[in-house]
Amino acid sequence: MEALDRNQAIEDSLLRPVFQTSRKLWVVVAMLLAVIAYGGFQWAHQLKEGLIVAGMNQPVYWGLYLTNYVFFIGISHAGTLISAILRLTDAEWRRPITRAAEAITVFALLMGTSNVLWHLGRPELIYIPMLHPQPLSPLIWDVACISVYLMGSITYLYLPLIPDLALLRDRSPRLRWLYRWLSLGWQGTPKQHKLLDRAIGFMAVAIIPIAVSVHTVVSWVFAMTLVPMWHSAIFGPYFVVGAIFSGIAALLIAMAILRKAFHLEPFFRPIHFNNLGLLMLTMACLWLYFTFAEHMTVWYGNEPDEVAVLTSRLSGAFSTPFWTMITCCFVIPLCILSFKRTRTIIGTVIASCAVLIGMWLERFIIVISSASYPRSEFMHDGGLYSPALVEIALTAAQFACFALLYIVFAKLFPLVSIWEVKEGDQTELEAELTGTVEARL
């Protein structure tokens, strides 16, 4: 009986956010919609005038849109990779956070790819690369990998959702038809469970190489060119590490917000923040290693074109963003996360905010600094690229839309996977019983 009402308590506390919406949430949604509307208005203005309203110029052809593209695709890696790895390693503490992570993946991917529409000179011809690709172009590899990844992550989000959909189908006061349609007639029979576990297991294994391939291919859009400080072999792993790094940070922030907004304190316990914090610390060190390796080889190699870009980063026009990036991505996380005392919830959230800012700056520096200092010295960007209003408006709209999608998702589906938590709760009970026996053995 005791197990029954424990499950009941779990279900109630997790379904409450789906059914009740506080007034404060509507205010937040209204604000987000305003930002998105302004972004839409600026986009229409850019569609009419052309990219002349943006800040890009000759030779800096790629600007904020591409930075955001790489940034959001980077964040999307956290979800699948973390939840897939934790699922495969059967880490018990993953249970409450997997769905939140997978949701980040899907929405970050949607936001990332929308940048392509704003970046293109003629967005109305977006269908041409799909229908008639030129296979040698890294951009086509991007298109292919990201579409596979998007499909993969949507299914990987949808499969663990099915049992909860069934629960909603039975208990939800509204949209029953939707839940019935989406839950595919789930009854919870052992056969269905076995089928579902095998499917989730397969997806967990399959999504990891896809995710790694996506960000390698995104980095190859830069690495395949002969542009100084882009054309380097390290870009593949460097971007993947950067992706996981920024992904974990995004996940931590999302979890902290959800914990506060939907009162999910019992599910997002300090242990989660502590473990993710440790994971982020290792990624920070890995990231610094890659950054150091890349800049060291360029400095030591001393090729004039490459050194021009390097000096612009270390001491030239891009020195402030560069050193802020180093502090945000390494120094702050190192200090906060390496001591148990500071690796609390607030600590990890501060660290991950710093990491997100740092990683956005890293993408900005990589894209813009190499573009500003091409091989032809005469063409070095005299005016130095500065983002225009339309680019900033669209970046803000992007973040707002990401948050809005997240809220809508939270309103339609439970953000914590109820059946996994119940399953976890079950095993925890047995563990307690046997635990005492083992402890004694």
Added chain:
Amino acid sequence: MTREYSTRQLLPSFILLLLGCLLFTGCSKAGASPDQPIAFSHRIHVENQIDCSYCHDYYEDYDVAGIPPVATCVDCHLLMFEEEPTADLEKIFEFADAGTEIPWVRLYELPKYTHFSHKWHVRAELECQTCHGEIGTSDRAVQHMVYNMDWCLTCHEEQAASVDCVTCHK
């Protein structure tokens, strides 16, 4: 047991598909036949053994085929003394006296970024009808078809003519 979807469930996706195809119908306007300032009939002129090159006198040597100036019409029609000249014949002289050219409505329009040369097509022994359809027997000039790249490429490949993009794209 796999569930069968009821048609009602499949309805939304079906509508979506339909809309998609609708969207993608070509914007062709083959067969369009805008009214011209003068109801000119090719058939009558061809029956009077007037060769194409009499009016369209540039297609052998230049890129354009050439639309005849009103003077060419006046040359013949001045000497033909019909009993009661139709309104259209009068219009020829109205334009001639006013000193303005007849504002014929353009039937065929290639995009401005393409280069087309009648000369080399005529010298490759291509009949006017191949591209302009049975214009010789028509009373009203009708747009035979919308020229698109695929159609041109088919012919170029069959005749082993150059399919290098720069041949036609300028």
Added chain:
Amino acid sequence: MPTWGMAIDLDRCNGCEACVVACRTENNVAPAGPEQAALGRTVEWMRVERHVKGEFPNVRTRFVPVLCVHCDDAPCVSVCPVSATYENPEGLNAQIHPRCIGTRACAQACPYTVRYFNWGTPKWDAPLEQTINPDVAVRWKGIMEKCTFCVQRIRRAKDNAREDDRPIADGDVQPACAQACSAEAIVFGDLDDPESAVSKLSESARAERPLEELGTGPRVFYLKEGDWRGSVGPQSSD
């Protein structure tokens, strides 16, 4: 099939930039206007770069006219997702405007930075649009454009040669820049024909190819400045 190439003698070039304006007028490149020029949005298919070395008073300057070098193995061709730019059988790196979707990957990949983007719709204050050359398409916003080695002049030369039923002679094709150059520094022709002026110049001891070490296989040869060794031969009486 000829392989078109160009030789630019930097010893002759005096930086007068006639080639730059000749190219703009011939190929309908609209001026960007003061504000857009200040933002670095000037489109000019050919530019004259000034390489200055040394301190006052021993300053050495070199003028280098820079245009698309029509690479044999072009970085831009491989990165374009819709193959809007491709290498045509005659060695031209052609840019097909209606196919371009404006990703600008080619411009970023080009090591010579000679590709220019139409950020906005090119604007001709009336009646300046009368100076538009009908042989060259007027571009529109959102697409890439670059030097085409005056493909419209190559087409006209081929037309005339085909009309007189003879092969294209060396010097038949003269791009607008070569024609306008008073110092006769720019020579254009068929690199496959060993007798052509450009082939001879390309074999000169002074000839070098820009950024050849990148393996792009450029088809423009720069002839380095010669050094003055007095007037070889008897004094002025010959």
Added chain:
Amino acid sequence: MKRRDFLKTTVVTGTAGVLFDACAPPGSDQIIPILIPEEEFIPGVEEFYPTNCVECPGGCGLLARKMDGRLVKVEGNPAHPISRGASCVRGQALPQAMYHPDRVRGPLMREGARGAGQWRNVSWDDAIERLVSELAAVQEDPSNALAFLTGALRGHRLDMVRRFTSTFEATRHLVHEPFGDGAVLRAHALTTGVEEFFAYDLENANYLVTIGASVLDASRSPVRFGRGVGHLRQGRPGRRGKLVAVQPRLSTTAAAADEWLPARPGSEASLVLALAHVILRDELYDTGFIENRTSGFEEFRARVLADFDPELVAGMAGVSVETLERVATEMAMHGPTIVVAGDAAVTGPTGLGTAVAVDHLNALLGGFGKKGGIFFNQDPPFSEWPSLETVVPAPEALFANLTKESDASSGIRALLISDTNPVHTLPSSAGIDGFLSEIPFVACFTSFVDDTAQMADLILPESTPFERFDDDVPSPSVGIPVATLSAPMFSRPLYDTMSMPDVLLRVAAGLGGTVAEAFPWASYEEALRAAWSGLHAVSRGSVTESTERRFWSRALAAGGWWDEDVALNADCLTSDGLYRFELPALESIGLDRTAAGDTSRFTLYVYPSTAFGDGRSAHLPFLQELADPMTSVRWGSVVELNASTASELNISDGDLVEITSDTGSLRVRAQITQGLRPDVVALSAGQGHGEYGRYARGRGVNPFSLLQATTGSDLFEVPLQATTVRVTRIKETS
């Protein structure tokens, strides 16, 4: 990927573009209506019409390409001896001058105050009638005078002006050409009796030294010199000529040169004489030429050996003694050598001295009449127009007039202006505004309302060279007689415009009496044809025909007449046929051992811009957008500062600085360069127009406004390097 199926779906997917109009990409499909409707043309077929260029003294023969009834491009005329198929940056932008949005489209009469810029459109009849009435008023009262202010005109356009002014009793022909190198012409007249620019056989020369003259970019004849220097460098396998440039600033000529000697402004004359000193001291001069074809050599030799020791001159000129010695010996040993003077070096107090010194240096090296040396222009044998008993007024330099006489405009009742813009290219301190305001009636022949036309009462729109009959005798030329001819390429001008000579003919007919008799032709074409019949009569040269009518149409089709197999001539026209080593002109050259003076003051060096010349081409958008070859500035101006000087004044690249001279000041962005003397500040002419169409109006700064109008008897043009200025950095608030 097969192209075939690329657009298999385009027709199908075309509508996807309907949302964004991708069926036909936007802006690519507008049909361009031609402005002159009844032009007969076959679309896609090109026609070439020869024309001539009036943008600079070079006088190239051009071909205008007409496509679909429109002028689309200008190319060099391959047959023309000056251009040989090439052209310069300003020639290439000429189609924009014809279709310029701000062209004057019909005669304008002033309304409101002078200079206010309010105009009333009038018909040509009213304009001619007003002109005739004003000139009749001048004829009645002998105290009234007619003044005709022009630039450095050439060909029969100049003869029309001189003939028109000669028919009035009290009349003056004022000339204003800011970079006209008037001192060089005066020097040539003093030494050789030939008051024309020399023709230089650059193709066969081995050594070229330019004193101040940036011959390759803007001043004299960039296309002719461009081709010549190109040939001098790489035209003869196995032999490469050397170019040395003596200028305070690294112009494009100095940048393209093998050696740049940054001489202090004003010291060029003594530097040239120091070179002469070395040549005389080591007796490297051409003794043959000097003995039989010169006079006054001994006094010249004594004077130079006495006063111009290289050690003394080197310190003052800022060039090392070794360089002077080496260059002098190289010039003598590795001839044939040519020395050319021009631009700022031949203006100001030492201007004439420099020009004369350079001529003497050429004489020392025996360059006159030698292969690879210097020849005199030979005028084409035009047949003279019916001669008049009247006296043709000698051309007077407007600037000299303004600075010398207290009241330069006394007695002038009517002023006609053509081909010059003195309000823009004269210092405000010269008092040009006062001069114009005192003259009751001012009429201006111009295609654009520029700074000077703004001050006129009547604007008579001039047709562009593509719409009018015109001929031109290029000077400097290539030694053989050359006459360029151009005919209109359209059946009628684009707007209601008329060429200046045709207007003069109609005015002469209106005035009647002796003036009408002086012009017995119905149109300027007839007058030209009468003159060109002389070329037919000699029946030699590039165009020879049986009848005069066929000669005229063949000449029009060829774009002019020239005789390539005429022997080049180099005999002096002095009284004794000898080259005179003129000394009086050299008195003014002294070794002004003035101390370095106040280090806070710099010499302002003004030079012609590659793209705009003296500002004449500033109204063309392609040229405004062109990156200046040496400063890369577009649509504006920059002042060049030497790097070390800038660091002393802690001015960094791009800062806003204020340049103040005694007569004015202006604010402009600074550009740090290594190619400039530390005590010099360089500003390009051409920008800073108050009024000259939308592309030039208010763009950049006008350096002429800063120059001091120093009084001096033999000044021809504005001194371009005799003004000292202070440079102060402006605290940028933005």
